[in-house]
Amino acid sequence: MAPPLSHDEFFSSLTTLLSKTTEQAHGSVYLTQKPMPSSESTSSPSILIRASDGNTNAPNPKSANQTGKIAKNRSSKVKFSTVVKPEDLEAFYTRYAEICKTGMSGLKKRDRKRKTKAKGGASKATKA
């Protein structure tokens, strides 16, 4: 496992990973958060955040006889991580949320039509 990145490096890597996935309209991004395993006091542990694209570097067992060819075509796994100290959590997560919002543009956007309709209905109701 590669050593954890700094927050800035983590966010820039995450931005490229998300935009790449959205561009291709294919694939996944996995983000995992859990307390950093440590022997020290557990009242407020650091949070370990991992990101990966869900690929695997292990050879495909089905094509064991021609692994060389398959492995060449498949891009290797992307994974990186960062550690957030308890005092940095709030600042980290505001940036994190912002990056997720902008990066995950493959999701459904807000439905503007319905909102305007509702507004029209409300104004009518107040008039009447």
Next chain:
Amino acid sequence: MPVLPTSQAFLEQSALLLQAYPETTRITTKYHYPTERRAEKHKRQRSQAKKPSETESTPSTPIAAFVLKTYNPSTGICLKYQTNKLQEVGRLVTGLGKLAAGADVASLGLSGAGPVDVEMVDVNEDGTQANVNANATATANAGAKSKGKKKGGKGKR
């Protein structure tokens, strides 16, 4: 593996699970495009070709999904929530931040009471929404009985 109906329910249940097993529980966020079989892709492209007027408004790519999973390996408890709305992502990720900071159910309940989507209310009209109202009235009654000692908290909204 229960899939929870609302993001609020997911955050609350996750908070409980984290409280019970703070060291081993992990939360996974997955952003992914569903894999499309060839026939499905063909169908989608054909249906879009049929309606040329709508190609601008409807995206030509499939819609991604956003899946949250809270998992505790030692007990095997797993909670799930899935959405495909971009507007929910920001709220959910800030919720995850609160969970990471060790927030309890009460603080989550208060913070989530603000901006609730109209669509979400419609979906849960029969079940969860009724429960919330019942709770609110119950606390209000309790507050009245104890002569307003229980001010703040749920009574405020």
